[in-house]
Amino acid sequence: MASTRRAGVVGHPVAHSLSPALHHAAYDALGLDWSYDAIDVEPGGLASFVAGLGPEWAGLSVTMPHKADARALAEFVEPMAKLLGVANTLLLQPVAGGRQIVGANTDVAGVRLALSEAGVEVPQAPMVLGGGATATAAVAALGELGARRIAVAVRSRGRAGGLLRAATAMGLDIRFVTFEDAPALLTQADAVVSTVPADAGAALGESISDVTGVLLDAVYEPLVTPLGSSWEAHGGVRVGGERMLLHQACEQVRLMTDRNAPIQDMEDALLRALVARGEDRSRPSASSGDSSE
Numbered sequence: 001m002a003s004t005r006r007a008g009v010v011g012h013p014v015a016h017s018l019s020p021a022l023h024h025a026a027y028d029a030l031g032l033d034w035s036y037d038a039i040d041v042e043p044g045g046l047a048s049f050v051a052g053l054g055p056e057w058a059g060l061s062v063t064m065p066h067k068a069d070a071r072a073l074a075e076f077v078e079p080m081a082k083l084l085g086v087a088n089t090l091l092l093q094p095v096a097g098g099r100q101i102v103g104a105n106t107d108v109a110g111v112r113l114a115l116s117e118a119g120v121e122v123p124q125a126p127m128v129l130g131g132g133a134t135a136t137a138a139v140a141a142l143g144e145l146g147a148r149r150i151a152v153a154v155r156s157r158g159r160a161g162g163l164l165r166a167a168t169a170m171g172l173d174i175r176f177v178t179f180e181d182a183p184a185l186l187t188q189a190d191a192v193v194s195t196v197p198a199d200a201g202a203a204l205g206e207s208i209s210d211v212t213g214v215l216l217d218a219v220y221e222p223l224v225t226p227l228g229s230s231w232e233a234h235g236g237v238r239v240g241g242e243r244m245l246l247h248q249a250c251e252q253v254r255l256m257t258d259r260n261a262p263i264q265d266m267e268d269a270l271l272r273a274l275v276a277r278g279e280d281r282s283r284p285s286a287s288s289g290d291s292s293e
Contacts, residue, residue, distance in 0.1 A: 006056050007256055008037040010046065011063035016221050018242065018273050019061050022249040025269030029262035034058070041066065047073055050101065053092065059256040060090040061249070067133045074103025081105040083169055084140060085162045086133040089252050104255055107134060110248030111141035111216065115191055118214045118239045122146035123191035125213075129153045129182065129204070130195035131160030134218050138193035139167050139174070149173040151189070153182040183207035194218060198225040205230030217241050223274065246270055 009019040015038060023036040041049050046069045050060070062070040067086040071077060074087055081087040087103035094100075126147045128138045131154035142150055150172060154160050157176050167174045177185060182204055186192060190213040194201055198219050205227040215231045220241035228238045250261035 004056065005032070005034045005058045006036075007034060007058050007060065008039050009061040009063060010039050010041045010049065010066060012040055012042055012065060014038045014040050014063060017063065018220070018245060018270060019249060021269045021273040022246065022266045023061075023253060025265045026249075026253045026257075026261055029265040030257060030259050032257060032259075034257075044069075046070060050090065050092075055094065055099070057092050059092055059252070061252055062088050062090060064133070071103050073101060075101045077103040078105070080108055080140065084108070084133075084136050084166050086136065088133075088137075088248070089255060091255055105137060106248040106251035106255070107137035107244070108140045108144065109251045110244040110246075111138050111193060111218075112144050113247035114216050114239050114243040115141065115145065115193075115214060117243065118216070118237055120145060120191045120214050125151075125189050126191040126193075127151040127153065127182075127185055127189040128193050128195065129179075129201065131156070131163050132195060133162070134195040135160070135193070136163040136166050138195060138216075138218070139163055139172065140170060142191065142193070143167070143170045143172050145191075147172070147191075149175065151175045151177055151185050153177050153179050153185075155179060179204065183209075186213075187211055189213045192216070194225075194227060198222060198227070201225055201227030208234055210234050211236035213237070214239060216244060218244055220245060242270060242274065 009017050017038045020036050020038055027034040043065050046066045067088055070087040070090055081103045084105055087105055088107050089104040091102040092099050123142055126142045128135050152174055186208050192215045195218045211234050214237045216239040217225050217228045218241045219225050223240055232238045250263050253261040
């Protein structure tokens with residue numbers, strides 16, 4: 001067995017996180033004597049928390065509201081995190097005389113792979129709901145899949161400056177629309193990523209008519225949101241946020257351990273965690289609109 005190392009997920013709140021189940025499954029499969037905890041860190045407290053970590057710490061998964069702070073805290077920032085202006089992963093790497101904090105972003109890979117496994121290839125009419133850090137990662141992922149023009153529904157364009165800067169740097173054409181205009185566009189979209197809370201998406205779910213595209217709902221609490229349920233009922237394919245979580249966690253495991261992530265073991269652990277939480281699904285994956293669920 002390798003020597004004991006520590007990692008964890010930091011956020012506020014963070015008790016609901018499924019990341020510990022995923023990472024523990026990976027460590028067990030890889031034969032690593034590592035621990036991974038969910039740690040609630042108050043807003044503004046990330047820097048002091050990281051400063052207090054000992055040499056046994058390998059890295060952190062970073063969730064809201066700390067992603068922008070994680071990017072600022074990093075001494076070296078990997079290209080995608082630098083482009084997006086946010087990091088969801090901090091690597092604590094030993095160097096001569098101490099350690100170096102490296103910032104990375106695995107959300108982009110999470111979105112891209114979750115959409116790809118649902119059959120999305122080159123989106124021709126993609127759309128993103130929301131304008132924050134996860135929405136920025138979604139825009140980048142759609143760009144990596146070959147999209148060039150992306151509609152983005154936001155309540156306040158002024159809060160989407162980071163998204164626009166990242167999209168511009170990638171050569172993407174962003175069309176901002178209001179949530180009132182979104183239902184008509186959703187019926188034409190072939191790939192949609194929703195990053196808004198479940199209650200915010202509920203009104204959109206009530207407004208859509210027939211759809212044919214793929215919806216990735218980044219929310220996984222609840223696992224099936226009102227928007228996701230409506231999307232299926234109106235003929236679309238829904239991908240749950242747990243698929244994004246799985247794929248971004250696999251990339252985090254690779255970065256922290258320098259080993260390829262055992263995706264099947266992690267997927268099995270994810271299913272067990274969902275069942276234990278009361279989300280009894282045969283497989284946490286995309287499902288079509290004619291599903292009996």
